[in-house]
Amino acid sequence: MNRILPLLALLPLALGSAARAQEAMTEAATSPWSASEHAKLRLIAGPTTATGKQRVGVEIAMSPGYKTYWRSPGQFGVPPAFDWSGSTNIGGLDVRWPVPERFQDSAGYSIGYAGEVVIPISVQPVDPTRPVLVVLKLDYAVCEKICIPAKGEASLWLEPGVTMVTSPRLESYEARVPVPAKPGTHKEKIAIIEAGPDDSVVDPGLRLVLQPPPEGRIEDVFVEGSGMWSFGKSRLTAQADGTVVAQIRIDERPKGAAGPTPLIFTVRGTPRPIETRLELDIPAGKP
The missing domain is CATH 2.60.40 (Immunoglobulin-like)
Known part of the structure; x- marks a missing residue:
């Protein structure tokens, strides 16, 4: 019994040392x-x-x-x-x-x-x-x-x-x-169903058809291209079938750029943002 009491007395010190070691480990990670x-x-x-x-x-x-x-x-x-x-x-x-x-x-x-x-x-x-x-x-x-x-x-x-x-x-x-997402339908994450040039506008632009999962939503679309490509703010329009159409104007492009063009699409929304890399056939801009 007399030998046990000193050990019990040391127990709080040991626990305190372990706590301080854990605290030091947390501090060392910053x-x-x-x-x-x-x-x-x-x-x-x-x-x-x-x-x-x-x-x-x-x-x-x-x-x-x-x-x-x-x-x-x-x-x-x-x-x-x-x-x-x-x-x-x-x-x-x-x-x-x-x-x-x-x-x-x-x-x-x-x-x-x-x-x-x-x-x-x-x-x-x-x-x-x-x-x-x-x-x-x-x-x-x-x-x-x-x-x-x-x-x-x-x-x-x-x-x-x-x-x-x-x-x-x-x-x-x-x-x-954002999580990677291939084009096509998905059950549990945002999907890009269609992507291509927007033929419904005078100014050159892109048109995407997006499908959020149940209880999900689309908030914005960011487009990136290599070099001097620049894209406008996405215009989002909800459709009766639950899809969302995103129309995005091409503000600037490298001189003479047209044809197959690799682009990165980042879609902000829930349950989680996605990122998709596509090559789209972009028509020539206005002279």
Whole structure:
């Protein structure tokens, strides 16, 4: 009995040490903030995937009323520019963009994120048995009424095979990354049923027929093309059969561009956004 009492007395100390170790582990999964004018950024880590990839997020927090831009910023703005060259033990890296929203004002529209965003990054180590050092230099812009250039630097040390760390912030934005979807009908996600040139308008444009699943909805469509392609805001019209027709004007194109053209369509909506890559036969523009 006398030997048991000292052990019982040590139990709270042991539990406290375990709690502090878990707290330290959580803290170790986040880099310090890197502040700029009206914005700051940091890196956060999530658990390693089953295939050995490291999950990282670039978290950007902005002052009230400010926004930053998507990879395709719309009619004005600049997309973030990532520099990972200072990193070690990285064999591949994939930036996974959460679905953005569209902002309209008297000058036109931009596409991006308001207030805050976490951009998920998937990192493939060269040697999965060794730690990964993720080093980021980011040039980006934040905008209220005018755009302000911003810079940030952050680094994060990732141990191999860490699966017990959780990051609800990262996971919530991973759930906003569009899922790939092939053309055709789907039961549980948004579907692109038809896609092609819009013959019903004078100005060149695109026409999509979209099918949301039961209880789902279509909110917006973003179109991207390689080079100087630029597309207008999608005009959505609900149909009696439950489909939604999206009409999208071609605002700008590379000089002389026509014929088969690869495009990326990102559809914002519920239950989850989708992304589809299509090659459409685009007619020549007006001379």
